[in-house]
Amino acid sequence: xxxxxxxxxxxxxxxxxxxxxxxxxxxxxxxxxxxxxxxxxxxxxxxxxxxxxxxxxxxxxxxxxxxxxxxxxxxxxxxxxxxxxxxxxxxxxxxxxxxxxxxxxxxxxxxxxxxxxxxxxxxxxxxxxxxxxxxxxxxxxxxxxxxxxxxxxxxxxxxxxxxxxxxxxxxxxxxxxxxxxxxxxxxxxxxxxxxxxxxxxxxxxxxxxxxxxxxxxxxxxxxxxxxxxxxxxxxxxxxxxxxxxxxxxxxxxxxxxxxxxxxxxxxxxxxxxxxxxxxxxxxxxxxxxxx
Amino acid sequence: xxxxxxxxxxxxxxxxxxxxxxxxxxxxxxxxxxxxxxxxxxxxxxxxxxxxxxxxxxxxxxxxxxxxxxxxxxxxxxxxxxxxxxxxxxxxxxxxxxxxxxxxxxxxxxxxxxxxxxxxxxxxxxxxxxxxxxxxxxxxxxxxxxxxxxxxxxxxxxxxxxxxxxxxxxxxxxxxxxxxxxxxxxxxxxxxxxxxxxxxxxxxxxxxxxxxxxxxxxxxxxxxxxxxxxxxxxxxxxxxxxxxxxxxxxxxxxxxx
Numbered sequence: 001x002x003x004x005x006x007x008x009x010x011x012x013x014x015x016x017x018x019x020x021x022x023x024x025x026x027x028x029x030x031x032x033x034x035x036x037x038x039x040x041x042x043x044x045x046x047x048x049x050x051x052x053x054x055x056x057x058x059x060x061x062x063x064x065x066x067x068x069x070x071x072x073x074x075x076x077x078x079x080x081x082x083x084x085x086x087x088x089x090x091x092x093x094x095x096x097x098x099x100x101x102x103x104x105x106x107x108x109x110x111x112x113x114x115x116x117x118x119x120x121x122x123x124x125x126x127x128x129x130x131x132x133x134x135x136x137x138x139x140x141x142x143x144x145x146x147x148x149x150x151x152x153x154x155x156x157x158x159x160x161x162x163x164x165x166x167x168x169x170x171x172x173x174x175x176x177x178x179x180x181x182x183x184x185x186x187x188x189x190x191x192x193x194x195x196x197x198x199x200x201x202x203x204x205x206x207x208x209x210x211x212x213x214x215x216x217x218x219x220x221x222x223x224x225x226x227x228x229x230x231x232x233x234x235x236x237x238x239x240x241x242x243x244x245x246x247x248x249x250x251x252x253x254x255x256x257x258x259x260x261x262x263x264x265x266x267x268x269x270x271x272x273x274x275x276x277x278x279x280x281x282x283x284x285x286x287x288x289x290x291x
Numbered sequence: 292x293x294x295x296x297x298x299x300x301x302x303x304x305x306x307x308x309x310x311x312x313x314x315x316x317x318x319x320x321x322x323x324x325x326x327x328x329x330x331x332x333x334x335x336x337x338x339x340x341x342x343x344x345x346x347x348x349x350x351x352x353x354x355x356x357x358x359x360x361x362x363x364x365x366x367x368x369x370x371x372x373x374x375x376x377x378x379x380x381x382x383x384x385x386x387x388x389x390x391x392x393x394x395x396x397x398x399x400x401x402x403x404x405x406x407x408x409x410x411x412x413x414x415x416x417x418x419x420x421x422x423x424x425x426x427x428x429x430x431x432x433x434x435x436x437x438x439x440x441x442x443x444x445x446x447x448x449x450x451x452x453x454x455x456x457x458x459x460x461x462x463x464x465x466x467x468x469x470x471x472x473x474x475x476x477x478x479x480x481x482x483x484x485x486x487x488x489x490x491x492x493x494x495x496x497x498x499x500x501x502x503x504x505x506x507x508x509x510x511x512x513x514x515x516x517x518x519x520x521x522x523x524x525x526x527x528x529x530x531x532x533x534x535x536x537x538x539x540x541x542x543x544x545x546x547x548x
Contacts, residue, residue, distance in 0.1 A: 155396075155403075155408075157409060158395070158396050158404070161387070162396060165385035166381070166384065170367075171366055172374070173370065174371045
């Protein structure tokens with residue numbers, strides 16, 4: 001069970017990195033993610049079935065996700081639609097596109113090779129083989145985290161942080177804050193689609209409904225991580241998000257092992273998220289009173 | 292030369308709340324002049340700045356800089372040549388970013404924001420040297436998030452950030468109004484020094500009549516979208532706070548206040 005918590009937690013960790021950008025840095029409630037997660041999965045599944053090396057499908061998923069972010073960004077910035085609505089519009093439209101990409105609502109990958117089941121993983125010695133999947137996912141999550149850390153320290157990264165912090169500063173720096181927002185949404189949704197692709201490779205099927213609740217899971221992870229480790233100033237927010245997502249997955253697993261049925265998964269997800277949200281707000285209030 | 296030519300500005304056009312602020316508004320400002328602007332609330336001071344910066348559109352008229360029509364130029368593009376400091380000290384800086392990160396960003400204005408390192412380490416000493424003479428101790432706090440600073444410290448930082456890179460215009464929108472009297476003096480003196488050193492064409496809106504009289508080389512008073520007083524050169528030097536106050540009162544009586 002611990003292994004599966006780690007595997008899924010790390011996959012959702014990649015997702016949390018994306019939501020860290022929209023929710024935490026840009027302050028943009030981006031619902032696109034509920035569809036860009038299955039978008040990544042659909043792209044990865046279809047391309048894998050067509051014989052593309054699984055790792056290459058991950059890159060294609062990244063690209064597809066960034067396009068989804070681009071659409072939401074353009075709707076918000078160029079058509080002046082409110083942030084939440086822009087995401088909902090893209091999310092709704094993408095549902096059909098995802099179906100079109102996959103061809104049907106369910107796409108199993110049981111027969112062929114996947115990222116975690118191929119000639120290489122079969123040749124691994126038995127003592128490491130059970131951990132191969134978790135290790136591979138860890139590598140991908142780590143690579144995504146380090147790249148994001150690096151990006152946030154570049155000039156473009158500074159601008160992204162400024163856009164969420166105080167957009168007026170971006171404008172007075174003679175930069176188009178709309179473009180910066182679009183850039184942020186593209187990176188965020190690219191990461192979310194990557195998470196979807198990795199998830200699809202790990203569970204070896206694509207399902208059209210796998211994206212429902214993505215935003216809630218990702219947000220819960222970010223909020224758990226950043227609240228729990230708030231005092232650990234040495235820790236980067238990207239690390240907090242990934243750890244938060246593993247913890248969150250563990251909570252859900254415990255809830256299920258305590259007898260809650262898997263059919264109630266989304267309900268558990270929502271209730272847990274509400275609890276976390278309320279708790280983090282209560283804590284913030286306390287700090288304000290002390291201050 | 293900065294020119295407002297026959298500007299018309301109407302708020303809420305086509306609704307019952309339609310109000311015309313500017314009707315055929317004209318103003319010329321010479322290069323390298325330091326203009327202070329006073330006037331009651333709603334007189335159009337801040338609207339004038341917003342029109343100049345492109346924050347709000349106009350219904351008619353043209354704005355020209357050096358003869359070039361910038362009426363249709365987008366706001367963010369206009370800031371290539373302008374720096375702006377707002378009344379709210381929180382508006383000019385990014386609170387979760389450190390002093391160093393804020394300065395590094397401002398230092399890069401006008402250049403591409405690409406994938407190179409955000410902070411140029413070679414410039415850190417220059418930033419320290421810039422902050423040290425202010426006597427606010429900011430030079431030792433480069434790693435502190437700006438949100439932890441006081442309003443005065445943030446406003447000083449915002450002023451430095453706005454004037455770090457080569458610009459032609461400095462737009463000051465009541466930038467000392469939210470500060471305590473002592474800090475307001477410090478920020479005002481710093482402003483004056485920067486404007487002189489860099490020969491910036493400056494438009495400063497203020498409610499502090501003494502600042503309006505003491506600083507700058509031209510004084511405007513605005514009322515209901517019109518310039519009711521315009522004193523430059525020798526005339527400005529002889530203007531007293533009392534003169535402004537009596538005019539202010541006369542206008543207010545007219546309005547029935």
